[in-house]
Amino acid sequence: MERAGWVPDSVDVGLPSAARLYDYLLGGGHNFAADRALADRFLQAQPNARTIARLNRSFLRRAVLYLIDRGVRQFLDLGSGIPTVGNVHEVARKAAPESRVVYVDFEDVAVAHSRMLLEHDDLAAVLQEDMTRPDDVLYAAEATGLVDFAEPLGVLTVGVFHFxxxxxxPAGVVAAYRDAVVPGSGLALSQFTADLQPAEMAGIVEVMKKSMNPMYPRSRAEITDLLTGFDIVEPGVVPLPLWRPEDDAVEEADPARSGIFAAVGLKK
Incomplete structure (x- = not known):
């Protein structure tokens, strides 16, 4: 059945979304026929898309663990999407069981399923908010009681700012979150770029015009500018698999094929 019991009546299952596309590429089951059809066209434009989705999820894990090592115990996951294996609260709590997480998304299916997943979790919450309205997000996050802006906060914008x-x-949006957090806080960011695979990226942009989430790739310089006010940690703004690979192993033979730049910055 295309409409499971937890899918809100307001959801148009015939209109594909980026959150459900990403879920499908990761092998999830919270997507509809329209999302899978969009994914087929996405894969035609970028045959490496499933690998890119996996690499992006892997970067999220490494970034969270890096921030945990820096003493961060609370996270704000912007554009969190549909929960899949390797959620922020799962990753963080394996390293620091007291970690608190607030997920933020505006897509109905992502929020509905997140609420199901987190129903009995006192250290995590989900907000249905637009991350490009930081004042609203920050107010709602604090109201959950899970975010204390007097403590370092990990702000996660992984695979979302290209929307x-x-x-x-976008620079003003990032600046608002930066200004709201104390020194020692971190920002993890990854987003598609045309710098690495311009032809494939052009194809993806065309495909996503037919979804509810058009895509806007940015150059390495533009992505670096988004991190103004943060100390960009080594190795800087790099293709996904090159950001602090575990055991010095690069997960993709040609890192440029990831199509995405990733970075983590620390609040000065």
Missing amino acids: VPPERD
């Missing part, structure tokens, strides 16, 4: 159009002032 923020230029007219929504």
Whole structure:
């Protein structure tokens, strides 16, 4: 059945979304026929898409663990999408069981399933908010009682900022979150770029125009500018598999094929 019992009545299952596309590429089951059809076209434009999704999820894990090592015990996951294996609270709590997580997304299916998953979890919550409205997000996050802005906070924008159009002032959005957190906080960011595989990226942009989430790739310089006010940790703004690979192993023979730059910055 295309409409499971937990799918809100307001969801148009015929209109594909980026969150459900990502879920499908990761092998999840919270997607519909329209999302799978979009994924087929996405894979035609970028045959490496499933690997890229896996690499992005792996970066999220490494970034969370890095911030845990730096003493961060609370996270704000912006554009968190549909929960799959390797959620932030699962990763963080294996290293620090007291870790608190607030997930933020505006997509109905992502929020509905997140609420099911977190129903009995006192250290995690999900908010249905637009991450490009930081004042609303920050107010709602604090209201959960799980975020204390007097303590270092890990802000996660992993695989999501390429959906923020230029007219929504992405640099201003990041700056608002940066200004709200104390020194010692961190920002993890990954986003598609045309610098690495321009032809494939052009194809992806065309495919995503037919979804509810058009895509806006950015150059390495533009992504670096988003991190203004943060100390960018080594190795800097790099292709996904090159950001602090575990055991010095690169997960992709040609890192440029990841199509995404990733970085972590620490609040000065």
